[in-house]
Amino acid sequence: xxxxxxxxxxxxxxxxxxxxxxxxxxxxxxxxxxxxxxxxxxxxxxxxxxxxxxxxxxxxxxxxxxxxxxxxxxxxxxxxxxxxxxxxxxxxxxxxxxxxxxxxxxxxxxxxxxxxxxxxxxxxxxxxxxxxxxxxxxxxxxxxxxxxxxxxxxxx
Amino acid sequence: xxxxxxxxxxxxxxxxxxxxxxxxxxxxxxxxxxxxxxxxxxxxxxxxxxxxxxxxxxxxxxxxxxxxxxxxxxxxxxxxxxxxxxxxxxxxxxxxxxxxxxxxxxxxxxxxxxxxxxxxxxxxxxxxxxxxxxxxxxxxxxxxxxxxxxxxxxxxxxxxxxxxxxxxxxxxxxxxxxxxxxxxxxxxxxxxxxxxxxxxxxxxxxxxxxxxxxxxxxxxxxxxxxxxxxxxxxxxxxxxxxxxxxxxxxxxxxxxxxxxxxxxxxxxxxxxxxxxxxxxxxxxxxxxxxxxxxxxxxxxxxxxxxxxxxxxxxxxxxxxxxxxxxxxxxxxxxxxxxxxxxxxxxxxxxxxxxxxxxxxxxxxxxxxxxxxxxxxxxxxxxxxxxxxxxxxxxxxxxxxxxxxxxxxxxxxxxxxxxxxxxxxxxxxxxxxxxxxxxxxxxxxxxxxxx
Numbered sequence: 001x002x003x004x005x006x007x008x009x010x011x012x013x014x015x016x017x018x019x020x021x022x023x024x025x026x027x028x029x030x031x032x033x034x035x036x037x038x039x040x041x042x043x044x045x046x047x048x049x050x051x052x053x054x055x056x057x058x059x060x061x062x063x064x065x066x067x068x069x070x071x072x073x074x075x076x077x078x079x080x081x082x083x084x085x086x087x088x089x090x091x092x093x094x095x096x097x098x099x100x101x102x103x104x105x106x107x108x109x110x111x112x113x114x115x116x117x118x119x120x121x122x123x124x125x126x127x128x129x130x131x132x133x134x135x136x137x138x139x140x141x142x143x144x145x146x147x148x149x150x151x152x153x154x155x156x
Numbered sequence: 157x158x159x160x161x162x163x164x165x166x167x168x169x170x171x172x173x174x175x176x177x178x179x180x181x182x183x184x185x186x187x188x189x190x191x192x193x194x195x196x197x198x199x200x201x202x203x204x205x206x207x208x209x210x211x212x213x214x215x216x217x218x219x220x221x222x223x224x225x226x227x228x229x230x231x232x233x234x235x236x237x238x239x240x241x242x243x244x245x246x247x248x249x250x251x252x253x254x255x256x257x258x259x260x261x262x263x264x265x266x267x268x269x270x271x272x273x274x275x276x277x278x279x280x281x282x283x284x285x286x287x288x289x290x291x292x293x294x295x296x297x298x299x300x301x302x303x304x305x306x307x308x309x310x311x312x313x314x315x316x317x318x319x320x321x322x323x324x325x326x327x328x329x330x331x332x333x334x335x336x337x338x339x340x341x342x343x344x345x346x347x348x349x350x351x352x353x354x355x356x357x358x359x360x361x362x363x364x365x366x367x368x369x370x371x372x373x374x375x376x377x378x379x380x381x382x383x384x385x386x387x388x389x390x391x392x393x394x395x396x397x398x399x400x401x402x403x404x405x406x407x408x409x410x411x412x413x414x415x416x417x418x419x420x421x422x423x424x425x426x427x428x429x430x431x432x433x434x435x436x437x438x439x440x441x442x443x444x445x446x447x448x449x450x451x452x453x454x455x456x457x458x459x460x461x462x463x464x465x466x467x468x469x470x471x472x473x474x475x476x477x478x479x480x481x482x483x484x485x486x487x488x489x490x491x492x493x494x495x496x497x498x499x500x501x502x503x504x505x506x507x508x509x510x511x512x513x514x515x516x517x518x519x520x521x522x523x524x525x526x527x528x529x530x531x532x533x534x535x536x537x538x539x540x541x542x543x544x545x546x547x548x549x550x551x552x553x554x555x556x557x558x559x560x561x562x563x564x565x566x567x568x569x570x571x572x573x574x575x576x577x578x579x580x581x582x583x584x585x586x587x588x589x590x591x592x593x594x595x596x597x598x599x600x601x602x603x604x605x606x
Contacts, residue, residue, distance in 0.1 A: 017589070053331060055319070056319050056323075056328075056331065056378060057319055057320075057375075057376075057377035057378035057379075058322065058377045058381075059374060059377070060377070061373040061374055061376075062373065062383075062385055067374065070334075071330060071333070071334060079321075092381075093377075094373075094376055094377045094380070094381070094382060094383050094385075095382070095383065095385040096382055107334060111334055112334065112572065112573075113567070113570045113572065115334050116334065116335070116336050116371070116570060116571070117370065117570060119334070119335065119370065119371055119374065120368070120370040120371070123370040123371060123373060123374070124370055129407045142273075
């Protein structure tokens, strides 16, 4: 699966408005909902599902990256958003460091393979040298999308 | 399988022992008559004294009837030449230990091709790789990999503040489905439990989990709230292993410091790994360690060629604040002693070479097995054969032995956590966790029907 299969230009947020974990998640969920014109489930329900996963274990996986994700009833395909925070968000990440890059993934309940592939896509690219650095330094949304595109080409 | 081993040093004799115990026919050649005499007396192998690089010696060992040759003498050139001759005399598979980096890594010489080698074993590279893996999963009690590294087995002690304490496996199911992990074993009070949905995780459990390599980072926070990442690494010794590891780490951690006593080696290290900080001096020099800010070091690795200096340096590093230490010893007899001295990681290149060769040989088989040291449980990787009982039926309709659990099925490139309605198809890789009493029954399920 490629980034372009679940993160599109419209769901890239150059600078997140919020810096509280739950507010950030809500901001990203609202973006996804408005871009894809989703009416159900309610924003609060989606945020709750994502926060439930965060309570069991933070998806702040270190090096300034967080990947909040959950299965959302009613979805047919994987939907994602990417957001940046210059100041950093306290995600209670495993290395204790603030999070600057957030990948939010909403997953259809019965597409286990696709869901895993989306998580794999994020995890594989953040292990690549400079991927995170370039994302942090990108000037605008166009550059961010370009970085995803290049990454899609590098990983088969 | 008939296997010819060249060289009866630590690596050769350990291989001979392991492989003959597994039922292979072993012939071993070494020019040292004393070593050969000892081996012949202790193992059920045919041991021959002679120079293996001479075709006449190889012929007298019956080289023409061998299916595999493993050349592990101390001399690269001997290993290479022996394999070339063996290939010409009809041996199908040739494995050589080659330590010289110029042979092993530069793209200029394609040694595999010109010498007809199936596998080049470079211990220094293997050691550097395994150290890199250990650095990547801090806090694991066991590490092993399956399906070409796609699936990892990790053991963890469950700490008091872990958020999965008190949760049943059923409660974790939604997360584990999506993130492709499965807790396959719980070691509790000396007993290994194969958990079902109603089993809960308790403080102090040693849990074993099969997890996709790509989602390990998402799984870790479920076990531990904080894992102090490795940001600053100090390596004592700019020999092959130290240099190799420094090269691997410079892009990944914030700072890599290399300490080397020999001026030439220090200069070479600075040139080869320009992003590392290279300090000239002894790893046992306390002032130097303090100057290099040992107290702020997450991992100190003593990898010089001097066993004793490595030991002293790592004891000092730990005492003066390094969070974790690794120590390299060339002497297999030191390993158990060092492990009992609270060294976090003890590395012996010879033993690592033995296990790398064994892993390579076994990969040809259907089975790849990892035994968990303290219990008798095994993690087994099998390929589902077309005419076996395991394929083509929903898992819930298969009579599965108690004491065994399907951990992961590799479908295409994606690892899948099995459910009741999952069907295993022919040629899919299956990774199982099994207690000894269940292993025979598992083998029957995977055996081809007659």
